[in-house]
Amino acid sequence: MTSANVQEATVTEAARGPVIEAKGLTRHFRVGRGFSRQMLHAVDDVNFSIGRQEIVALAGESGSGKSTIARLLAGVYTPTSGEIYYQGRPLSTFRSRKDQLTYRGDVPMVFQDPFSSLNPAFRVRHGVLRSLKLHRPDLTTKAQRFEEAERVIEAVGLSPAGDIMHRYPYELSGGQRQRIGFAQALAHKPKLILADEPVSMLDVSIRIGLLNLMAELRESQGVSFLYITHDIASARYVADRLMIMYAGHVVETGPAESVLQNPKHPYTDLLLGAVPDPRAPLATGIEGDTGEPPKVIDPTPGCRFRWRCPLVVDKCHEVTPVLRPLGLNHEAACHVAEPDPGFTG
Numbered sequence: 001m002t003s004a005n006v007q008e009a010t011v012t013e014a015a016r017g018p019v020i021e022a023k024g025l026t027r028h029f030r031v032g033r034g035f036s037r038q039m040l041h042a043v044d045d046v047n048f049s050i051g052r053q054e055i056v057a058l059a060g061e062s063g064s065g066k067s068t069i070a071r072l073l074a075g076v077y078t079p080t081s082g083e084i085y086y087q088g089r090p091l092s093t094f095r096s097r098k099d100q101l102t103y104r105g106d107v108p109m110v111f112q113d114p115f116s117s118l119n120p121a122f123r124v125r126h127g128v129l130r131s132l133k134l135h136r137p138d139l140t141t142k143a144q145r146f147e148e149a150e151r152v153i154e155a156v157g158l159s160p161a162g163d164i165m166h167r168y169p170y171e172l173s174g175g176q177r178q179r180i181g182f183a184q185a186l187a188h189k190p191k192l193i194l195a196d197e198p199v200s201m202l203d204v205s206i207r208i209g210l211l212n213l214m215a216e217l218r219e220s221q222g223v224s225f226l227y228i229t230h231d232i233a234s235a236r237y238v239a240d241r242l243m244i245m246y247a248g249h250v251v252e253t254g255p256a257e258s259v260l261q262n263p264k265h266p267y268t269d270l271l272l273g274a275v276p277d278p279r280a281p282l283a284t285g286i287e288g289d290t291g292e293p294p295k296v297i298d299p300t301p302g303c304r305f306r307w308r309c310p311l312v313v314d315k316c317h318e319v320t321p322v323l324r325p326l327g328l329n330h331e332a333a334c335h336v337a338e339p340d341p342g343f344t345g
């Protein structure tokens with residue numbers, strides 16, 4: 001096989017594989033000083049992948065490690081251990097400025113706060129045009145960049161684009177600002193957008209528009225999403241696959257409807273009980289939240305949910321559970337969880 005054929009086969013294989021994959025992803029932070037220094041386990045041994053044109057929701061309460069995972073994927077943090085693979089290539093090998101700019105253009109981030117993510121001193125066009133100048137070397141002239149800026153602004157549902165581009169952020173609503181955040185990300189021609197709770201600070205009446213926008217961009221632009229949220233209802237609405245995170249661990253993962261209709265982990269059951277969905281009956285195995293908050297500073301072995309779990313057994317205090325198959329593409333990290341009837345793994 002010639003070198004050209006080898007290169008073509010490698011590109012084809014990368015196109016078939018996931019956009020991004022994490023293996024053993026871990027991030028710890030040192031807290032305290034001197035003899036009182038301890039280690040906060042923000043993310044511990046997390047494994048997942050995101051396919052092409054897939055929307056994966058990462059859900060859990062505040063402090064569970066969701067945003068830390070987003071920042072690890074964005075390159076803001078480096079992993080304590082483990083590896084991130086982008087189109088099959090380890091992210092740790094992206095050392096040159098060119099490689100890093102390419103990756104950050106392919107995997108941009110949309111932030112939670114639409115009121116502070118845009119610089120109030122500049123017009124809306126500034127951020128979009130700057131993104132195009134940094135990450136789109138194919139656009140060589142200012143006119144080309146302006147034309148592309150208008151295209152991506154219209155793609156996120158803002159028109160007339162020429163008028164929107166000349167406004168300052170204070171002249172836009174919260175929903176419009178967040179759409180500009182998506183436009184800035186879309187300007188890169190991304191493969192995957194990291195959306196870190198993009199609708200949590202918006203009025204309920206306009207959240208659905210942003211969720212629909214994500215679904216539309218997936219179809220029209222071919223982009224994947226990691227949608228980080230604490231809102232199970234929005235995850236049900238938009239996601240193909242759902243990952244539930246608790247105290248630095250992914251405790252359940254699978255197709256969104258499977259996880260929400262038939263939760264295997266007691267924590268998922270607890271989340272569902274807190275946000276009932278009127279469209280379908282949900283499991284009611286846990287009637288209330290009791291016990292202590294999770295211990296993530298120098299945690300001991302065992303399930304980190306055991307202090308709040310009504311199904312706890314002795315093994316939960318001694319052995320940290322790992323994800324295991326309990327249904328079709330459905331996994332949970334729980335010692336007492338039962339597989340689906342007839343499922344043999």
